[in-house]
Amino acid sequence: xxxxxxxxxxxPLHGEPTDNxxxxxxxxxVAAVGPDAEVAVPEGVRVVDAAGGWVLPGFVEAHGHLGVHxxxxxxxxxxxxxxxxxxxxxxxxxxxxxxxxxxFADALAGGVTSAVIKPGSGNPVGGQTVAVKCxxxxxxxxxxxxxxxxxxxxGENPKRVYGEKKQLPSTRQGVAAVIRDLFTKAQDYVVKRExxxxxxxxxxxxxxxxxxAEVLAGELPWCQHTHRxxxxxxxxxxxxxxxxxxxxxxxxxxxxxxDEIARRGVPVISGPLFTxxxxxxxxxxxxxxxxxxxRAGVKVAITTDHPVIPINFxxxxxxxxxxxxxxxxxxxxxxxxxxxxxLGLDDRVGSLRPGLDGDVVIWSGDPLDVMSRAxxxxxxxxxxYTYDTERGVGEVVDAWYREPVA
Numbered sequence: 001x002x003x004x005x006x007x008x009x010x011x012p013l014h015g016e017p018t019d020n021x022x023x024x025x026x027x028x029x030v031a032a033v034g035p036d037a038e039v040a041v042p043e044g045v046r047v048v049d050a051a052g053g054w055v056l057p058g059f060v061e062a063h064g065h066l067g068v069h070x071x072x073x074x075x076x077x078x079x080x081x082x083x084x085x086x087x088x089x090x091x092x093x094x095x096x097x098x099x100x101x102x103x104f105a106d107a108l109a110g111g112v113t114s115a116v117i118k119p120g121s122g123n124p125v126g127g128q129t130v131a132v133k134c135x136x137x138x139x140x141x142x143x144x145x146x147x148x149x150x151x152x153x154x155g156e157n158p159k160r161v162y163g164e165k166k167q168l169p170s171t172r173q174g175v176a177a178v179i180r181d182l183f184t185k186a187q188d189y190v191v192k193r194e195x196x197x198x199x200x201x202x203x204x205x206x207x208x209x210x211x212x213a214e215v216l217a218g219e220l221p222w223c224q225h226t227h228r229x230x231x232x233x234x235x236x237x238x239x240x241x242x243x244x245x246x247x248x249x250x251x252x253x254x255x256x257x258x259d260e261i262a263r264r265g266v267p268v269i270s271g272p273l274f275t276x277x278x279x280x281x282x283x284x285x286x287x288x289x290x291x292x293x294x295r296a297g298v299k300v301a302i303t304t305d306h307p308v309i310p311i312n313f314x315x316x317x318x319x320x321x322x323x324x325x326x327x328x329x330x331x332x333x334x335x336x337x338x339x340x341x342x343l344g345l346d347d348r349v350g351s352l353r354p355g356l357d358g359d360v361v362i363w364s365g366d367p368l369d370v371m372s373r374a375x376x377x378x379x380x381x382x383x384x385y386t387y388d389t390e391r392g393v394g395e396v397v398d399a400w401y402r403e404p405v406a
Contacts, residue, residue: 001381008050025358028380058113062339067097081122091127110312227281291325
């Protein structure tokens, strides 16, 4: 798709903002960004007037359950956790996503064009995560990258799930042991696989251990669900022991260990931040967390953990974090550049930079102003959402799930 979005306040995230700016998208990719007078628009390219609105890259949700934990569906749409095996490394969120989940439309209304969708936290190892665009007819059409990482969980959730079953793991000791056992087996598996290959002998592959071997090789990060400071320390300890790339997910008490996290260069995906303190692990939840971590030198992304918090509230969480000390200049990076860099998607999304996907959102004003709204949303240059200010209604453009495909 070829479009030129002109006459807006362009905030590319990579580079300085530009008044009366243009974003040119050719064949679905950003081709140029700059002042209107400096960006030549080729003949035949559709021109979109931003009319002084703010023009930003689509937001990136770093940790959500769109399509696997469907809204208003109950049991029928709940495919987040395969809670029958503590080791779910072979499971793929990709295989459970329903693109017709209403959460995808909500994402577009909130300016979110990309999401990393993850299995839940019921198992010590939940499975493989996937990055998708928030519009498409099949998940294969929406795909950015798969797998993106492996989801793992420490703390209350796996302890509760398997404790109720009266089986391992029913304690924090047990959860850590399951993870440690798995990495040890994967180390042995790699040696045996290499030995078999060297001798030209057949080898029985194990889908779970193949995935963990990719983590050990540094090819996939380990997205570690963890809230409490002691569990965060366990996450760091395990990563130190086996040498994999860990990403702290949630990190409710990460601000209490900010120096240790920063020293290791470990990023944190912080949130959800609108919740009540509904369990012990959330006792020290604070909107100041992202600001404290950022000042300590930690790279931070902010998440809704949709549907825990509706995904269209992603930017509102950021606004309140600014109120509680998050640097304003860094704020929008926590839902654009940072999640893309943390999860290895920055060659596709996260900023308005030539060569990246043309995922562009026109806002009525500063997105950090709670009264601003996403007016028009483009994914790879295609308009997928528009807000009718006269009727006060937002609609997904070409919503395939409402009309039969011709």
